[in-house]
Amino acid sequence: MEARSAGTPGDPGSRGRPRVVAHRGASSEHAEHTLRAYTTAFGLGVDGIECDVRLTADHHLVCVHDRRADRTSNGNGVISTLELARLEELDWASWKKLDDGSSGEGADGDPERGRLLTLRRLLDSLVDQNDALLTLIETKHPTRYGGLVERQLVTVLREFGLTIGDLPQLPHVRVMSFSILALMRMRGLAPLVPLVYLVDAAAPRFSWDGSLPRGVNIIGLDVRILRRAPSVVRAHQRRGHEVYVWTVNEPDDVKRCADLGVDVIISDRPRDVMGLLG
Template sequence: MQPEHTLAAYTTAFDLGVDGIECDVRLTADHHLVCVHDRRADRTSNGKGVISTLELARLEELDWASWKKLDDGSASEQMDRDPDRGRILTLNRLLDSLTSQRQELLTLIETKHPTRYGGLVERQLVTALRAYGLTTGDLTQLPHVRVMSFSLLALVRMRGLAPQVPLVYLVEQSAPRLSWDGSLPVGVNIVGLDVKIVRRNPSIVKAHQRRGHEVYVWTVNQPEDVERCVELGVDVMISDRPRDVMAMLD
């Protein structure tokens, strides 16, 4: 397996024939959007510090791959063959790669909050998407973008900035029961459910679909969860193990 949120990871996913990809975005100190899950660089690089306090040039000096060994244990040899493997991935580089595929790949972009930059995250995201022609709805031979967040305020900002981009309201296991009856905030038509919610309360899937909402479930890695999602008619499964899930679905 490739290191998370690297171009190598997404290229591998493309080669597997996945229907879509997911990424998390954060702003650097000099306001570049980078694809990093964690608030800090410590876990997935050889550096330390909060992403939002580091400039892109500093983040590009770090190794974002050697922490993750390949299936054969050969992290360093792979780095020699592909130095790009350990380079931090900017959203623009990912969008370059996605648009070059000339496919309607579902592209889920999560804005991470809270952040010191507040609404600047969404403004920068819309600027980037607009540059690639991705703010006017789903088009042929282009990625089909969905913006996701646990922050309702972030989704409200996105709706104001790019009303044609579909939004996904992410819901954790500990979420208020308001969303359990199938209701969603105005302007949001997709719910992203923690797989733990679906395990405990599978009827929530139909509750949302009866209201015309799509249902995405994360993170679907276990075979029993894949089977459950298929039986329930979940619209999208988000997984860290695409090869295994696709094999089960064949």
């Protein structure tokens, strides 16, 4: 697969057609955060992928969005109170149904079907792509483990050589959070890893004028912000920031992002977005 440029914050050459990032993998087609969702995204030729990470009770990083296991598995309980071995006993795919009502993860002999995805397993798969895929990792807060999440994340990234800046044919990691404190911890632990400050539609006004916390050069905007205040894109780009937008699933929003010149579109439907962008 041909290597893609992940771009650098403020680099005009990184703009043009927005890069397309698969949100929790190709999550409209397969169960989110499963290896199948990510390998499907790789096959589409996406520019990057996004995942969320949480710590288990025995301090393993797993790719799960929710605080609890209930919605996306056949089990229940708070992720941070369950050990990895228990979480690996659960089925993380059969909940997903396609539009025709059939299971999105058929019993087709796939050994990864329904398997919990750890961050290490996802990074193994990314490295195997031999491609400079943009790799967005969101640390979920608040959590009982506080800064241990970022410390464990840096430990894992170091194992793969991903804390020393963007390298050819390796994932180009960006760490994201709604928590400024979490981003500041990352800046102290791995200063060469670019950071993304996530902002939802209820954000305070100061984050709409192009300002960002010190050491952060990428803004991750809720698509609803663009619908009501599109000028925020230019405000950030004037300051040399990259603009990522989530979660962009509707054709009108894809066109809006393209017209405004955002740098990255994060979508559950990367196949559709890539088709709309040509």
